Amino acid sequence: MLLRNTYNTLPSFKYMVDNLNIQSPITLKHLLDTPFCSDSTYINDTYDKIETLFNIIKRNNKIISDFGMKLCQVRDIDGTLANIGNNTILGDIELFEVKSFCILSNEIRNIYNSLNIAIVNFPNLSETVEILDPDHTNIPSFYVYDSYSEELAAIRKKIRIAVADKDRDKEEQLRFEEGVKEDEIRAVLSQKLKQHVKPIREAINAIVELDILLAKAEQAFDRNLTRPDIVGTDNPTSFVGLFNPMIACALEEKALKFQPIDITLYKKPCLITGANMSGKTVLLKTIAMAQYLTQYGFFVPASKASVSLVDAIAICMDENDNDMKGLSSFAAEILKVNEIVSQVNNGINALVLIDELARTTNPVEGKKIVSATLNFLDRHNIRGLISSHYSDISYPTRRLRVKGLTSIPKGVTLTINNINMYIDYSLTEIYDDDVPQEALRIAELLGVDKEFIKLCEDS
Amino acid sequence: MPFIEGILKYNSLSIVGLEKNTGKTECLNYTLKRLQNYPCSVAVTSIGIDGETVDQVYKTQKPEVTIYDGDIFVTSEKLYRQKRITAKIIDILNYASTAMGRLVVAKAINTGKVMLSGPPDTHNLKRLLNEIKNKYNCDLTIVDGALSRLSLGAPAVTDAMILATGAAVSINIQELVNKTKFVFNMISLPQADESLCEKLKDLPNGLYAIDTDNEIHDLHVKSALMLNSTTSDIFRYGHTIYTPGIISDSLINKLKTQKNTESFTLIAKDFTRLFAAPETISTFMRKGGKISVVEKSNLIAITINPFSPSGYFLNSDKMRDALSNAINIPVYDIKRIQ
Structure with a gap:
């Protein structure tokens, strides 16, 4: 699964991808081709590279702008390279593009070499530049130089004379000859360049990889991200101080803080309960984001992280059924659950995250669905987190509860704007199957009509 | 040399026509030719789509622009390929694409002819003018006002302008004078505080x-x-x-x-x-x-073209005198002073 397929499924994750300070216009399409990776060797290799750059940035922030100034000038020459491969004779504009790309690539390579690190395979394109720079100026400009052919130089000399003499017919004739000669030379150059397509493509790959790695390292540095330990498939995934940069950023605008969360997920399902507004949904989204970030080779927003890689991330949340329009919310949800069931039956090691499972149907059957899902995931040793407001879920499983509302100091009136400050978002293990019944309390605190709340309580 | 010295103190100049076929390109050619006698580096571009060898509206021959050894010119990819000059590409601009491809910045190696094209709007023209001045170190950039429309706003972003008028505007000299004078009055509007x-x-x-x-x-x-x-x-x-x-x-x-x-x-x-x-x-x-x-344009001169595309030919002297009497700015018939 490529990044372009998952990019839009989770806003918190999309935010992190968009946040990358990609410099070169050619990098973006390659970035979206990043594979969802379940191979720990590959991810660790990527992380080693990011760490190397991270340490360089830490010592010297200027390196980002040094690279940035060059990277942002890189242009897409894919079309031209394809033309070379097809034996098309290149025009001056295309030859100029190739030459200026190669000169720029060598300049980027020089900066890279000055760092004395080995993270990409960066070929030297001097031989290619040589073909297009017979005068050895090393300046990004191009025309069919006089030095390519004495004959051409002679024709041009004659053109100058004809122009000075205002001999129009002669000039026309000479310009025709010049054109023919130039075309001959362009054909030779295009042919010669054929052998250089491979190193040029390697250079493009090096530039793209370097650009992405630099952006990831810069993001890790700016956003205080951590390199996760990649642990075995049966080991627990755990985060200390996990946070969600997108939501943290939105809170910051309101002068509020995101409370980081510690959580461990074993290779078993886990039921999570908590009052309304206690951040269960955000928790599920943040875990999904962290798992995606890891498997696409990003550092993660936590102070410490161990991540066990999975084959797929199955998220079932309200906003996720866009593609199921036309179905009732229950139908959409249960079909999604069915999809997860068949994935698991096919032996896919998935991370399953389901928000308020079966909330849209009657509690009697709803509870059965929750129990059955936990049972199914348990039997298949699937790592999962299912949030619910139902009490008396019969299946014996690990349970977590968000601590929820703390005691509210006297004289403080809760509003929709300050309620976050009085919620403790941390998790505790619980061993009974009670769920917090705080819906009416929160409604009251939020200033919902008193008579109406009374009516609720008496109902 | 009429009005050339007046141009030299500016970084950019636009040549705009009051109508199509008012001799704008002749004026541009005259200016580029005369500038060869001065030690100043020149760049030339256009605004909007332009450059057909034959005028698409009236089917009259549209002269190409003569570029001299060492001048910089900017045109579209398509027109660059049709050039009749030896030139060295020094840049390709990705930000200002036209229907005829990206813009190519090139330096002439000898003297020859090109058709010009340029950024499609004033915002990008302004950016290009800045780049030509700072990146390619050109003293003066001349902008061909393209489809002969004042509305394209090339004068709004250049330091100075030349206005081309002529029989194409009206074959009645009095009406020609009135129309030109009106535009002249607009150009001469005072600058606010x-x-x-x-x-x-x-x-x-x-x-x-x-x-x-x-x-x-x-x-x-x-x-x-x-x-x-x-x-x-x-x-x-x-x-x-x-x-x-x-x-x-x-x-x-x-x-x-x-x-x-x-x-x-x-x-x-x-x-x-x-x-x-x-x-x-x-x-x-x-x-x-x-x-x-807020931004006042500096009008340097008015040029006239006595030929109208419909085939009329007005008396150049009469036309020039009538304009000179009505407007306090030098008026030239480019074809005569060449």
Whole structure:
């Protein structure tokens, strides 16, 4: 699964991808081709590279702008390279593009070499530049130089004379000859360049990889991200101080803080309960984001992280059924659950995250669905987190509860704007199957009509 | 050498025609040729789509532009391939693409002919002018005003301009003089108070009132074209009104129907924003209303072309004298002075 397929499924994750300070216009399409990776060797290799750059940035922030100034000038020459491969004779504009790309690539390579690190395979394109720079100026400009052919130089000399003499017919004739000669030379150059397509493509790959790695390292540095330990498939995934940069950023605008969360997920399902507004949904989204970030080779927003890689991330949340329009919310949800069931039956090691499972149907059957899902995931040793407001879920499983509302100091009136400050978002293990019944309390605190709340309580 | 010395003190010059076929390209060719005698590096470009060898409207021959050894020129990819000159590509601009491809910046290796094309709008033209000056170190950039429309606004971003007029505008000399004089009057509109201009020049589109203390008030009208949908009194802060956008008949009509028209001042961003009918503007000004601009264009000369595309040929001397008498600026028939 490529990044372009998952990019839009989770806003918190999309935010992190968009946040990358990609410099070169050619990098973006390659970035979206990043594979969802379940191979720990590959991810660790990527992380080693990011760490190397991270340490360089830490010592010297200027390196980002040094690279940035060059990277942002890189242009897409894919079309031209394809033309070379097809034996098309290149025009001056295309030859100029190739030459200026190669000169720029060598300049980027020089900066890279000055760092004395080995993270990409960066070929030297001097031989290619040589073909297009017979005068050895090393300046990004191009025309069919006089030095390519004495004959051409002679024709041009004659053109100058004809122009000075205002001999129009002669000039026309000479310009025709010049054109023919130039075309001959362009054909030779295009042919010669054929052998250089491979190193040029390697250079493009090096530039793209370097650009992405630099952006990831810069993001890790700016956003205080951590390199996760990649642990075995049966080991627990755990985060200390996990946070969600997108939501943290939105809170910051309101002068509020995101409370980081510690959580461990074993290779078993886990039921999570908590009052309304206690951040269960955000928790599920943040875990999904962290798992995606890891498997696409990003550092993660936590102070410490161990991540066990999975084959797929199955998220079932309200906003996720866009593609199921036309179905009732229950139908959409249960079909999604069915999809997860068949994935698991096919032996896919998935991370399953389901928000308020079966909330849209009657509690009697709803509870059965929750129990059955936990049972199914348990039997298949699937790592999962299912949030619910139902009490008396019969299946014996690990349970977590968000601590929820703390005691509210006297004289403080809760509003929709300050309620976050009085919620403790941390998790505790619980061993009974009670769920917090705080819906009416929160409604009251939020200033919902008193008579109406009374009516609720008496109902 | 007429008017060439006047050009040298500017960084950019636009040559605009009052109509198609008013001899703009001849004027450009004349200017480029004469500039060879001065030690100044020259670049040339255009605004908008241009460059057919044959005029697409009248099917008259459209001359190519002659570029000299060492000059820089900017044109589209398609027209670059049709050039009849040896030239070295020094840059390709990705930001200003036209229907005919990206823009190519090239330096002439010998003397020859090209057809010009340039950025499609003033914003990108401004960026290009800056780049030519700073990146390629050119002293002077000449912008071919392309499809002979003042409305494309090339004069708004260049330091100086030359106006081309001629029989294509009207074959009646008096009418030609009147039309040219009107445009000349618009170009000559006075600049508003300098400190006020400084404050006005970066305002976003909309409608603004300036009170007697030179304080600016946003009238919360999206543009002067939306004037009819506003119910509030736009004169509540004072009688001086500014809009960076287009000024059409409706705004000037509103001003000229007020009592004491003479107390009203209208400020435009530059003269190319005045789209109101000449009669409307003239009536407003005759009643004492004032119009000024934030960015004033420096008109260096007017050139005339006595040929009309419909086949008429006017007397060049008569035409020049009539214009010279009506307008206080040098008038030249380029074909004659060459």
